[in-house]
Amino acid sequence: MTGAFLTETFGGRDAAVTLTRPTGAVRMVTLFRERALELDCGASVRNVRVAFRTWGELNAAGDNAVLIMHALTGDPHADSWWRPLHGPSRALDPQERFLVCANVIGGCAGSSTPAELGGHRLGIFDMARVQGELLSHLGVSRFDVVGGSMGGMLTLACLKLFPGQLKRAVVIAAPQRQSAWAHGWNVAARAALALDPARGLEVARMFAMLSYRSPLSLELAQSGPSPLGNGERAITTYLTHHGAKLRRRFTPESYACLTQAMDDFEIDDLTLRTNRVLTLVVGISSDELYPAEEVRRLAHKLGESTYYELTSVDGHDAFLIDTQALGAQVGRFLRLGDDAC
Numbered sequence: 001m002t003g004a005f006l007t008e009t010f011g012g013r014d015a016a017v018t019l020t021r022p023t024g025a026v027r028m029v030t031l032f033r034e035r036a037l038e039l040d041c042g043a044s045v046r047n048v049r050v051a052f053r054t055w056g057e058l059n060a061a062g063d064n065a066v067l068i069m070h071a072l073t074g075d076p077h078a079d080s081w082w083r084p085l086h087g088p089s090r091a092l093d094p095q096e097r098f099l100v101c102a103n104v105i106g107g108c109a110g111s112s113t114p115a116e117l118g119g120h121r122l123g124i125f126d127m128a129r130v131q132g133e134l135l136s137h138l139g140v141s142r143f144d145v146v147g148g149s150m151g152g153m154l155t156l157a158c159l160k161l162f163p164g165q166l167k168r169a170v171v172i173a174a175p176q177r178q179s180a181w182a183h184g185w186n187v188a189a190r191a192a193l194a195l196d197p198a199r200g201l202e203v204a205r206m207f208a209m210l211s212y213r214s215p216l217s218l219e220l221a222q223s224g225p226s227p228l229g230n231g232e233r234a235i236t237t238y239l240t241h242h243g244a245k246l247r248r249r250f251t252p253e254s255y256a257c258l259t260q261a262m263d264d265f266e267i268d269d270l271t272l273r274t275n276r277v278l279t280l281v282v283g284i285s286s287d288e289l290y291p292a293e294e295v296r297r298l299a300h301k302l303g304e305s306t307y308y309e310l311t312s313v314d315g316h317d318a319f320l321i322d323t324q325a326l327g328a329q330v331g332r333f334l335r336l337g338d339d340a341c
């Protein structure tokens with residue numbers, strides 16, 4: 001990774017976490033200064049900081065924007081974590097579109113952290129409201145929205161919150177609500193955090209990684225001895241590596257807040273049935289977390305939707321890994337003529 005880096009310490013004596021993250025081109029804005037943001041939990045907050053990046057130019061009508069929603073541990077650097085989809089002639093093309101990607105509130109990549117927002121329970125709809133406010137602040141009148149996993153939930157929330165401003169939506173590997181299976185992984189993760197915030201975050205990432213891959217992908221890539229040559233099995237050092245890596249770039253506080261928001265999320269049947277926004281719903285054939293069948297059921301309930309199934313062995317995270325066919329589908333969909341929207 002190139003560019004400037006910022007090192008910050010979050011949390012108290014027992015849960016101090018030092019993060020080093022890139023800051024290149026990230027912009028900050030404070031929203032809800034005069035009018036408060038009313039949270040779904042009933043509390044209201046002011047002075048909400050949003051860290052975001054943009055690429056390309058907003059046109060005079062303010063209607064060529066694409067809002068990119070990141071997943072659980074993502075950040076505003078969509079050109080990094082979605083590099084194969086981002087760039088000239090790709091699905092998210094800054095030469096044609098004004099691209100915006102913002103860290104969700106409650107995250108730890110520059111936007112207001114849970115503690116800065118008073119420790120109130122944050123919801124996916126609260127996060128989506130803030131992203132909508134950011135677009136208004138930037139002068140956007142109409143937009144497309146794209147997101148995978150938690151980003152897909154945020155995209156579904158936009159269908160309910162901004163139906164008149166949305167042109168197209170792409171919902172990837174996301175459910176109508178968390179199944180007991182998906183919720184259960186997060187319950188176990190938060191239990192690990194409660195025992196020991198920093199070590200618990202590593203352990204939470206270890207079992208989350210299992211849910212983000214498929215049995216076959218792990219068998220193919222991680223079934224032998226570790227490439228580290230330390231006598232361990234590959235899967236052991238693989239999970240240890242990913243646990244330690246998340247601990248260096250994320251906070252237990254944000255992990256608990258965002259997984260709780262995912263567990264609380266639900267998009268109602270009426271919103272789905274009455275949707276008039278052109279929507280592409282993508283399921284992943286090997287997704288263990290949100291099985292393709294579950295995502296297909298969501299698509300069948302959703303008005304104006306098309307379902308596409310990405311065939312991949314890579315499991316839930318295939319939307320970040322197996323990007324060639326996905327990029328082609330998303331690019332084609334986002335280029336559907338505006339007169340169709």
Ligand SMILES: CC(=O)SCCNC(=O)CCNC(=O)[C@H](O)C(C)(C)COP(=O)(O)OP(=O)(O)OC[C@H]1O[C@@H](n2cnc3c(N)ncnc32)[C@H](O)[C@@H]1OP(=O)(O)O
Nearest residue numbers: 070071073074075081226227234235237238241317320321
């Ligand atoms: C969507 C958003 O908004 S952002 C969030 C996306 N980013 C993440 O999820 C961050 C975590 N990273 C990942 O999950 C993955 O790296 C992805 C999804 C980005 C890419 O997936 P893949 O290419 O299949 O990577 P894979 O799962 O093999 O992991 C690669 C890493 O594991 C390491 N690794 C692989 N096998 C082993 C092993 N047996 N032992 C130790 N380390 C291993 C690699 O060296 C590499 O390390 P690095 O990331 O520090 O360079």
Ligand SMILES: N[C@@H](CCO)C(=O)O
Nearest residue numbers: 071072073074149317
């Ligand atoms: N791998 C993703 C979560 C699942 O989509 C992330 O770390 O944000």
